[in-house]
Amino acid sequence: xxxxxxxxxxxxxxxxxxxxxxxxxxxxxxxxxxxxxxxxxxxxxxxxxxxxxxxxxxxxxxxxxxxxxxxxxxxxxxxxxxxxxxxx
Numbered sequence: 001x002x003x004x005x006x007x008x009x010x011x012x013x014x015x016x017x018x019x020x021x022x023x024x025x026x027x028x029x030x031x032x033x034x035x036x037x038x039x040x041x042x043x044x045x046x047x048x049x050x051x052x053x054x055x056x057x058x059x060x061x062x063x064x065x066x067x068x069x070x071x072x073x074x075x076x077x078x079x080x081x082x083x084x085x086x087x088x
Contacts, residue, residue, distance in 0.1 A: 044069065
């Protein structure tokens with residue numbers, strides 16, 4: 001059986017990962033800030049299902065407690081968001 005060698009440029013991989021993280025940061029920040037403008041002053045329990053639905057549509061996957069409740073409370077308070085994705 002033949003063996004193949006695989007090599008990659010770590011700097012290129014890091015660049016691609018950081019670009020992807022930047023796109024995710026922008027999507028989440030846009031989502032949360034838009035909801036903050038729309039739902040400021042509204043009850044957290046009203047915000048949570050909308051946030052969960054919009055999160056799934058924008059980012060994929062789901063957001064669950066405690067993050068769901070935390071973000072909904074911050075949205076209700078009218079806070080602005082500057083999301084940072086930590087890439088290790």
